Amino acid sequence: xxxxxxxxxxxxxxxxxxxxxxxxxxxxxxxxxxxxxxxxxxxxxxxxxxxxxxxxxxxxxxxxxxxxxxxxxxxxxxxxxxxxxxxxxxxxxxxxxxxxxxxxxxxxxxxxxxxxxxxxxxxxxxxxxxxxxxxxxxxxxxxxxxxxxxxxxxxxxxxxxxxxxxxxxxxxxxxxxxxxxxxxxxxxxxxxxxxxxxxxxxxxxxxxxxxxxxxxxxxxxxxxxxxxxxxxxxxxxxxxxxxxxxxxxxxxx
Numbered sequence: 001x002x003x004x005x006x007x008x009x010x011x012x013x014x015x016x017x018x019x020x021x022x023x024x025x026x027x028x029x030x031x032x033x034x035x036x037x038x039x040x041x042x043x044x045x046x047x048x049x050x051x052x053x054x055x056x057x058x059x060x061x062x063x064x065x066x067x068x069x070x071x072x073x074x075x076x077x078x079x080x081x082x083x084x085x086x087x088x089x090x091x092x093x094x095x096x097x098x099x100x101x102x103x104x105x106x107x108x109x110x111x112x113x114x115x116x117x118x119x120x121x122x123x124x125x126x127x128x129x130x131x132x133x134x135x136x137x138x139x140x141x142x143x144x145x146x147x148x149x150x151x152x153x154x155x156x157x158x159x160x161x162x163x164x165x166x167x168x169x170x171x172x173x174x175x176x177x178x179x180x181x182x183x184x185x186x187x188x189x190x191x192x193x194x195x196x197x198x199x200x201x202x203x204x205x206x207x208x209x210x211x212x213x214x215x216x217x218x219x220x221x222x223x224x225x226x227x228x229x230x231x232x233x234x235x236x237x238x239x240x241x242x243x244x245x246x247x248x249x250x251x252x253x
Contacts, residue, residue, distance in 0.1 A: 006031070007039045014049050014058050021055035045234050047213055059214045078208045078232035081253040083107040085230050089204050091167040093117065097196050098126050100151030100189075101172025103206040105129065111136060120166060122152040122192055139164070146189060153188035161195040169200035173207050175214040176229065178246045182220035190218035202227040205248070209234030212243070223247045 006029060014020045022040070026033045040056050043049045049056045083106035090096065093116050098104045100123035108129040111117065119130045120139040130138045141160040143152030171193055175183040182205065184190045197203045203226050212235055223229075223246040230251045231240075240250040 001029075003039065003042075007043055010036070010039055011043055011048055014056055019052075019055060019057050023054075025055075044210055047210055050210060059210075075208045075210070075232070078234065079103045079106050081232060082206050082208065082230050083110050085251055085253040086110075086170060086204060086206055087112065089168055089170070089202075089228065089230075090115075090117070095120060095164070095166040097121065097161075097166045097169040097200055098123065099169070099171040099193060099196055100126065100149050101206070103208065104170050104172050107170055107206065118166075120161075120164060122157050124150045124152075143192070144188075146186065149189065151189060151192070153186070153192050157192050158195045161192070161199045164199055166200050167202065169196045169203045171196060171203060171205050171220075173205055173211055173220065175216040176205065176207055176212045176223075176243070177215050178223060178242045180215045180219065181222040181224075181246075182226070183214075183216040184218050184220055185216050187218040190220045193220045197221045197225050204228045204230060206230050208232050213239060
């Protein structure tokens with residue numbers, strides 16, 4: 001069986017069953033687990049499934065939302081490049097907002113030591129990174145903490161964000177499309193992200209290519225409200241042009 005034929009079978013199975021595991025696929029296809037992992041990586045790069053711990057799920061499962069542990073080790077090099085490119089969007093001084101997410105967390109690690117910045121976030125992970133930095137002043141908005149994202153959500157952070165104004169908001173997203181804009185899996189988290197966009201002079205979305213072209217349950221903001229989308233070179237030029245036509249500049253790294 002050729003690789004393309006095997007990958008088509010895997011895609012049909014994940015769509016039919018809602019989830020597949022590496023061991024089961026390796027057994028039924030009579031190949032090694034490493035071969036299956038390579039196939040899943042190819043299919044993920046095509047944007048038709050998402051790898052999770054031990055297997056994969058189809059992108060059509062709009063309600064699916066992997067936890068921080070599952071997402072941290074995915075597309076590591078792409079996220080690093082996106083975070084490094086995002087440094088160029090930082091102000092020389094002033095205030096920024098960092099949304100919860102694994103890519104925004106990598107940006108938090110990349111924040112320069114040679115400038116004074118106020119950092120507003122709803123992320124426990126990012127707060128832990130920023131808190132020990134002498135040149136950064138941390139503002140942690142409150143709320144109920146969602147275990148799956150370690151993000152503060154609810155009326156509390158929405159009210160807090162309405163009282164501040166930042167130079168740049170760096171946002172993560174579960175989905176991004178020219179038609180639907182930014183979407184995410186949870187309505188309470190969508191409300192906080194929406195408040196972040198409203199509180200910023202400029203909004204920059206950090207999203208690897210697997211997030212683009214997918215729509216999730218809760219709407220966050222139209223692309224007309226976004227200034228820049230930073231993604232990786234896995235995004236094709238045609239889709240990038242479609243996104244730019246809807247408003248934001250697209251940077252592929």
